[in-house]
Amino acid sequence: MKTPEVEGLLQDLQSRYAFQEDLLNSLNATVVAQGRQIEQLQRQCQHLQQVIRGMAEDVEQMRPATNERPPHY
Template identity: 45%
Template sequence: MTQELEMRITELETRQAFQDDTLQALNDVVVEQGRVIERLQMQVAELIKRYEEVVGQYGDAGEEAPPPHY
């Protein structure tokens, strides 16, 4: 092989190594974001459940009688 060809192959191998590292870092971020989204979805579901319990106990604000001065 010529020296020029060896340099090109080395350059391509170096780029591939950096791209592999970048892909792994991006994958780690995506996995962590998936965990965060799942945790947030569970929290929202819990808040909705609590809200429905409170509404059930105290009634919906729209169902309240108008104040006496009406």
């Protein structure tokens, strides 16, 4: 036999459990979304590194050789 006090405590615990379960699901969704965003940012960084390397190679090819004489000689 449940007393009104025990019944109230049980309802309070059930309510808290439901809230915590909802919060846990929300936090889990946030972690998953952040993981996807981190992966996307890593791919973008890798792409930018490749672009920068390509630009650096282009700049190196455009530099005159240090052993060459200037054209006015």
